[in-house]
Amino acid sequence: MSETPETGLATPSQTPRRLAVYRHARVTRLTHWINFLCVSMLLFSGLQIFNAHPALYWGQFGADSDPSIFELGADESRPGPPAGFARIGSSTFETTGIFGLSRNASGEFAQRGFPAWLTLPSWRDLAMGRRWHFFFAWLFVGNLLVYVVAGLANGHLRRDLAPSRRQLRPGALLQDIVDHLRLKFPRGEEARHYNPLQKLTYLGVIGLLLPAMILTGLAMSPGMDAILPWLVDMFGGRQSARTIHFIAASLIVLFVCVHVAMVLLAGPVNELRSMITGRLLISVEDKHE
Amino acid sequence: MSRIQLPRRRFLALSAAGLGGALLAGCDRLSETPAVQDVLFSAESLTYRVQRLLGGRDALAREFTVADLSPVFKVNGSSMPEGEEYAALLEGNFVDWRLRVEGLVANPLDLSLEDLRNLPQRTQITRHDCVEGWSAIGKWRGVPLAIVLQHASLLPTARFVVFHCADVYERALDGTGQYYESIDLVDAFHPQTILAHSLNDAPLSVGHGAPLRLRVERQLGYKHAKYVMRIELTDRLDRFGRGQGGFWPDRGYEWYAGI
Incomplete structure (x- = not known):
């Protein structure tokens, strides 16, 4: 985000004018869609695996x-x-x-x-469900590593996701909650940055839920339990780890539902374009320029 | 995500649902495509190599205390091998049963239960993890496989240990269905890999694999072959069953079941 200066699309005489800002770096966009693919495959194959002992x-x-x-x-x-x-x-x-x-x-x-339309494959096949799951688990971990390393290197995590001190003030958080409840979306300069709830949610998913999925997944592996005995202990046992794996997956599904709803409400074409081409259109009044 | 009812966005929501449906239907097709299976199956060797690299040869599975035992240890898979031979052995309380150790060994062995009990023993309370997802903790006692293999004296070409079992789990049209499993020599010589003859201080019940079953504690339950009749040392696995090294590996499951 903001690696290249924004380009004005409208003529300066118009108020407000629409600006295309460079919202998402290429690595962010690429890892986002790979992550979308991996999480989808992991979810549906995971439900297949769950069905073996529901x-x-x-x-x-x-x-x-x-x-x-x-x-x-x-x-x-x-x-x-x-x-x-x-x-x-x-x-x-x-x-x-x-x-x-x-x-x-x-x-x-x-x-x-879970019903056939939620499992991969749709028929009952634990063996294939596991093959899909572990293949995409590796891809998912690799993709997350690329995202985190790139995010640290190019400043994305610090600049775009870490909330500013001002955003963390109780008043600002409360205001943001009210804005969300009223479905009032940031306009103009405010739209250049993620809002506090957005930042905290993304950080929670990237920093807590996704690592929890990986760690509880590893804790279910008898091979990994011999290698890292503290891992399964950390979750209170293998069956606890399996339960937490399921709960964290459910929270990711909840996040995706809210995330997609927000994209639809905020303007799906603009938002989707920004995650494909990197450019997001925002309205900016002239006095700010 | 397709359930959000927003009239203005209905088209997008329906498109998303359609896309999701098409995606899953496509994945069903891909699940049956050999080239795709090859790609998906490649994750197994990555997992195997990484776990071997991180754990080395001798990382031990957690051992528990008597207080941690499952009240009931679930019986799964075969619960009673068919056939007169096994019935006769059971009738005779396995006095006539012999464990044959053969293949790429210098000294083939025929061991009775008594012989096995007279070898050094190991007792371990471990967690059994079924591929289906459940776990049970039990107290196993038996002879370390390493000791039996040392007596048999492996030839240098031996790479895998194959366990031939008394039970036919599901007879298939191609004639396969006899249960068997195999492990590499790293797991074969692992200190917790034992040929167990007792569970929770009692001789193995028929449901749990009497008279002898394998315990290979760093892998999932289906590797722990029950009703072991014959142990064969080999340099290749494609000579057995459908060639994937075990009853369940022949049916799409990972041969390396450390995950």
Whole structure:
């Protein structure tokens, strides 16, 4: 961002005029889309893997006869057709058609954690799900490393993502929350920079959620647990790590939903162009120039 | 992301949903394309090399205490091998059972359970991680594989240890289905790699692989072959089953199951 001076597109006599600012460096754009690909593949193959044992536990161990804290299943004990359910702790919700029990490719109901349209491959295939998952896990880690190293080297992390002291004042944060709730988007000079919530969210995803995914993923590997025993301990055991992996993935899905909603609200063409060509159009009043 | 109901943006949202659907349908096709499989499968050798590089030969799997044991150790895979031969061995409490050690060894061996129990023993409380996602902690006792291999005296060309099992998990049309597994010599000589004859202070139950199963603690559960009848030292794995080194590797799973 801001590596080259912005180019004015409109004539100086107009007020306000629209400026194209160089918003995203090439490495940011490239790693963004590779990350999008990797996270998508990891999510859908991850749901395939989850379906092999659609229950989550806390602690070192956990299997059928141990108490689970989350479960997707089908109840076949009651009379009539089986019902899909999702259970969180002691609360159970009927979810027939989506979770626990959903239609397969031939249209028949089958017991299945997540439905076919959310898993990779769509049919039940743990082996292929794992192949997709670990291939894209490597690509994801490599891509994240490139992003972080480049972001440190070119100043992107410090300049664009680290909130300024002024932005972190309670008043500024409160104002930003109110602006977000009113769907009031920054205009003019303000649009040149990320707002405080945006910065904190991106930093939270890049600095906490994505590393948490990698570390909990590694903690599930029996080979890595022999190499780095403290890693699995840090999460309270392998089954805890698996649960945290699932929760962090869910938070990433939540982030993506909000992120895409914000792009749609802020102007999808302009925002998408800025992440493809690097240039974002902003309106600037003449007095600021 | 396609669920956001914004009339003005409906077209974009629908496009995104369509794109997502097409992406997943495309990935289904790619999953069945051999060239794509080759690329995806290449991650396994990267994982193998990196874990070997970081862990060296002897990094130990965590050992737990009796207080950490799973109340119930789940039985998975085969729970009762078919066939008269196994039934007769079980009937005789495995007195007539012999573990054959052969292949690229100087001294082929035939070992009874008694012979194995008279060799130095190792007891370890470890976590068993199934590829499906669950884990169970159990107390295993048995003879380190390294000791058996030393008695057999490996020939220099030996590179892999193959475990031939009594159970047929799923008989396929091509005649394969006999369970087998294989490991490299790094894992074979790892101090925690044992031929276990007992679980939680009792002789192995049939469900857990009586009379003898492999424990290879830095890998997933399907590598821990149950009902081991014969151990074969070999220089190549493509002679067995469908050539991928194990029952589940023959069916698309990683041969190196350290992840």
